[in-house]
Amino acid sequence: MRVEGRETKIASDLLAHYDVHARQLPWRAPPGANAADPYRVWLSEVMLQQTTVAAVGPYFDKFTRRWPAVADLAAAPDVDLMAAWAGLGYYARARNLLACARAVVRDHGGRFPDTEEGLRALPGVGAYTAAAVAAIAFGRRAVVVDANVERVVARLFAIDTPLPAARPAIRAAADRITPDARAGDFAQAMMDLGATICTPRSPACAICPLRQDCAAFATADPAAFPVKAAKKAKPHRLGHGWWIERDGHVWLVRRPDKGLLGGMRALPSSDWSAAPDPTPPVAADWTRVAQPVGHVFTHFSLALSMHHAHVEAHATPHGEGEWWPVDSLGEAGLPTLFVRAAEAVRKDQDARNAKG
DNA sequence: AAGTCGTGGGG
DNA sequence: TCCCCAAGACT
Numbered sequence: 088m089r090v091e092g093r094e095t096k097i098a099s100d101l102l103a104h105y106d107v108h109a110r111q112l113p114w115r116a117p118p119g120a121n122a123a124d125p126y127r128v129w130l131s132e133v134m135l136q137q138t139t140v141a142a143v144g145p146y147f148d149k150f151t152r153r154w155p156a157v158a159d160l161a162a163a164p165d166v167d168l169m170a171a172w173a174g175l176g177y178y179a180r181a182r183n184l185l186a187c188a189r190a191v192v193r194d195h196g197g198r199f200p201d202t203e204e205g206l207r208a209l210p211g212v213g214a215y216t217a218a219a220v221a222a223i224a225f226g227r228r229a230v231v232v233d234a235n236v237e238r239v240v241a242r243l244f245a246i247d248t249p250l251p252a253a254r255p256a257i258r259a260a261a262d263r264i265t266p267d268a269r270a271g272d273f274a275q276a277m278m279d280l281g282a283t284i285c286t287p288r289s290p291a292c293a294i295c296p297l298r299q300d301c302a303a304f305a306t307a308d309p310a311a312f313p314v315k316a317a318k319k320a321k322p323h324r325l326g327h328g329w330w331i332e333r334d335g336h337v338w339l340v341r342r343p344d345k346g347l348l349g350g351m352r353a354l355p356s357s358d359w360s361a362a363p364d365p366t367p368p369v370a371a372d373w374t375r376v377a378q379p380v381g382h383v384f385t386h387f388s389l390a391l392s393m394h395h396a397h398v399e400a401h402a403t404p405h406g407e408g409e410w411w412p413v414d415s416l417g418e419a420g421l422p423t424l425f426v427r428a429a430e431a432v433r434k435d436q437d438a439r440n441a442k443g
Numbered sequence: 444a445a446g447t448c449g450t451g452g453g454g
Numbered sequence: 455t456c457c458c459c460a461a462g463a464c465t
Binding site: 131132133134135136137138139140142143177179180183210211212213214215216219231233234235236274275278281282287288318 | 458459460461462463464
């Protein structure tokens, strides 16, 4: 009988656990079925970037029903794609998703490259996603390192160098424990473990299949790994937004392709740089909503002060935009900030109307 | 190579 | 309430 090294034992213990406890997710091939569809694997991986499984679920269903194959997605108009992505966040992913689908159709005959290197060259596909798709969809041995894997590996080997400096050591360790066979299952097993057992806070070590292999489990505080550098304080910004209503329609603009909420439909707003007295897009008798709309982005928080007015039948705000039926605003594909802003305006209008 | 880029859920 | 965090990529 072959004596197993520690690295080999980790993989075999984890895969044995995965064979029994794997989460059943829409983008995973059911047990015993054919290999996963590269299109669905890629789509899920992009949606899952910095996004929870629970949040992705409905979007994945919607996208795969509407665009069953990569060629369907490649043929979608930009506005439809962006509107369908609305609410999921990190909108550069949606722009890159479309660019990637079109590149696959145009440059690769509608088939995804089956190597890590080929995948890595596609828009929106970085080191993680290339490795994940190569392993999961094409059975390649690839070292798949996401935040789950970083945490699990840092604990398995009790790596106490703070992130992000620890990344090279973590990656090297992940490489050592990645098996030649079933690398895709191994990657998904690591992520399942990180999501359900080896969680950031209060990990469930008592039911962990790797606790006998884990250096952090042997310490007083397994949750102390990985060590992270202190983070910076989040600045606060102020802005103004305008709800311009005309005959049952509201004025929507399209944000520039680059930058925050890039390429998305939006209510017109100031640049949020705290200009004290911004100029509205059109002259009108403005009403200001008393309570600003609070919204927290990744690197700052925003208080958006909303103003609303009705304008005459021929009035048109300056700049590009479109009149959108208020009753079907839900179909405009607004980012969450503007969904909240619209809700605040409607509530304010209703309150004022009730008062007479 | 640090900064930029969303949103919702959980402790 | 606030803070943390999530199957990261791009510049």
